[in-house]
Amino acid sequence: MTNMHPLFAYLGAVALIPIFTGVWRNRMVLAAALFGLFVVHSLPEGLTATASFLGHELTLFRVDALSRMFGYIFCLNSVFAFLFAYKLVDVRQQLAALCYIGSAVGAVFAGDLITLYVFWEVMAVASTFLILARKTTLSSGAGFRYVLVHLFGGLCMLAGIIVHVQATGSIALTSLAPNLGGWLILAGVLINVSAFPFARWLSESYPEATVTGGVILSAYTTKTAVYVLLRSFPGWEVLIVVGCVMAVYGIIYAILENDMRRILAFSITNQAGFMVVGAGIGTALSINGAAAHAFCSILYTSLLWMSAGAVLAATGKSKCTELGGLHKAMPLTLLLGFIGALTISSFPGTAGFTSKTMILQAAANEHLLWVLLVLEVASAGVFLHAGLKYPFFVFFSKDSGLRPPEAPRHMLLSMGGLAFLCLLIGVYPQPLYAMLPFDPAGFDAYKAGKLVGHMQLLLFSAAAFFVMLPLLRNTDTVTLDADWFYRRGGSLFYRAVSAVFNGLNEVSAKAAGGFVHGFAEFCRKIPERVLLVVTSLNPDSFGSGRANSALRLKQIRESLDAAALPVGGSLVAVTLGLAVLLALVL
Incomplete structure (x- = not known):
């Protein structure tokens, strides 16, 4: 019997990856999977591990018949998957696979919704790299869409968890009631299980993964979602x-x-x-x-x-x-x-x-x-x-x-x-x-x-x-799926939003631009007008009489163009103008 979480077998392999090279690294990864299987086999029934977080008691580790069964098959499959990939030389795929499988194991042994959500999101990110690792145009596009779908599913789950905790005060991963929080969590789980109409992500992304990635992806995401359905939604x-x-x-x-x-x-x-x-x-x-x-x-x-x-x-x-x-x-x-x-x-x-x-x-x-x-x-x-x-x-x-x-x-x-x-x-x-x-x-x-x-x-x-x-x-054909509707709908929605908000931005930019230009011109002419007032009070400066008004204005502008006033004068004028504007607004 052991009280160790099987997750640590995979995390330990991740830490040891830089130390090993070549065939020894593949042997180490395979040994880690075997060790994880041994740990699950040795776990005593009823074992739990808890920790406090933001006033909640997290159940990081819970062993019962259901979690142990899924943990057992997850670790057993990892042994065969890493044996199949025994000649793999791409260390990035090995790291992604270890993190992905480890997080799936962590999810099925989680005893609360917060712990489940953390591992749920790690699974989404780690599995994406198994698709991107093929390094083709199709795999890049599929990986991008894959992670977007799963992040959306994760957001649904997170929103449901928040609503559920606010309503009940409990974070326990147990059978949930059919309320708003439960329905939101269910939506996130159904996306991961590839339920219609959100099923296309699976058939689009898994075939674009590497040979090793396809084998590993086929086993964990949908089955982890099935586990959550059996745990939290029986009888719905x-x-x-x-x-x-x-x-x-x-x-x-x-x-x-x-x-x-x-x-x-x-x-x-x-x-x-x-x-x-x-x-x-x-x-x-x-x-x-x-x-x-x-x-x-x-x-x-x-x-x-x-x-x-x-x-x-x-x-x-x-x-x-x-x-x-x-x-x-x-x-x-x-x-x-x-x-x-x-x-x-x-x-x-x-x-x-x-x-x-x-x-x-x-x-x-x-x-x-x-x-x-x-x-x-x-x-x-x-x-x-x-x-x-x-x-x-x-x-x-x-x-x-x-x-x-x-x-x-x-x-x-x-x-x-x-x-x-x-x-x-x-x-x-x-x-x-x-x-x-x-x-x-x-x-x-x-x-x-x-x-x-x-x-x-x-x-x-x-x-x-x-x-x-x-x-x-x-025949070499393309089949239409339900994703056509939300892809087209998403494209139309993007165009509509772009037209509305970019139109508002353009109108606002023109209005603001006209105001700023006018305000700048007003501030720029303040020194000129100040001098004009001063010379009006002191006619001897440029001559006297109305006949000299035009001459005085011309001489003032020539003085300003020749930098007769220091730059600080304009700055002071602009600052005072802004102060007045703020006073009027506030």
Whole structure:
């Protein structure tokens, strides 16, 4: 047993990065991930750590079944991710990944809203660098939009926290009431979970990340958001609708997509939809199902992104129209990736089946027949695009003539480890069920009705794929999404605001410019007028009589132009003028 926060394993690696170089730095990073996994495994139940801040008691560290389960899979996945990236030489990616994973671990072990928010924002910033690290025009634009979306989500969460604390006086990270503060926090969380209509950030940014960055990004942001939904919003029925829309949305756009990593990105949104539904149902079985599915989803999603990353690293190509026939050159990558494809499709004997079935059973228990129907259709759709479309068009289909080398050994070892866990949990789910927050006694994913019904659904989906194969062949197209509305709306809003306020600025500038010019002329002529008054009182200065007035004025101006008066006189005049003006205004 240990009382150490697993976050320190990743922070320690960040501190040691400058000391190590080359392969030793990669070994140190991998060792840090292994140490973090060991720490989570050794944490005693009920452990907390608190600190005082601005009159509030922060719970920096809280260990219970739910936080420990997410912490366990986060650290376990980091081991495989850093093994996959064992040959990585870009220290900036390693620093960003360590900070990103460490902050995700900190978020799931946070016991209060303020601590959660701090780690939430660190996640947003650190993950942005994994996108920017690719150093392309597309990645720069995607990274910029990514951080803007997440900062907006963070602002929603911060506003909700402030309203919630003002209303209740509590900062505890627990189940929240459906008031203004709760709705604002929920809005921030739903943005991070890639809920429609704010889902496009995921499919736009993750595929533009580096090979390593894509693998790491696929596991943490959306699952951290799922954790917060399970912790703070169980039973919010609006989440059922949101989750169903996400599940269907991911299928539609994945079927239309040509880029292999974008297909997998839409699959993340689709799978997160099942978890959001589980949070919305809010029963013990649905919470267990969502938590278990988040655990398994990280395994098979990372496996799929590793297989796609290995193809991208070997060929430099990501579009399905440019790939095909790779089964001849990369058979092991195909085999391991296909295990991930079967698992995301909830094929019996894989981890996806043992976790997704819990959510479907929870919907059936609550007599939510329309929800059950939507999720069953979504399950068939997943097999259509991730289980069949992705491996078929990348590794089979029309031979592209590419013959890259097989993925390096460290990548194959990482994919092999994840594939083994996908199959192990599929045939022996008891260790997974033992980690769940509620006792799953009595649940059996392999009851005859579930097994036969799900197999029929998958076979129907497979038949539909091959029948409609000519219609599913990819073309290099662009698909419109809901982000079109707020992008266009944002552009129109910017133009409207620019026209209004820049117009006001122009009018104000003209008015102020005219006033300043007039005031400057007035102050400039003060010495001239003073001399004119003086000479009027003393006519002998320039002659006498009205006939000499014009001559006196001309002589005064010539004297001023010849600097007859010191500069200080003008300064005094201007200062006095300003003083009078301020006196009138105030």
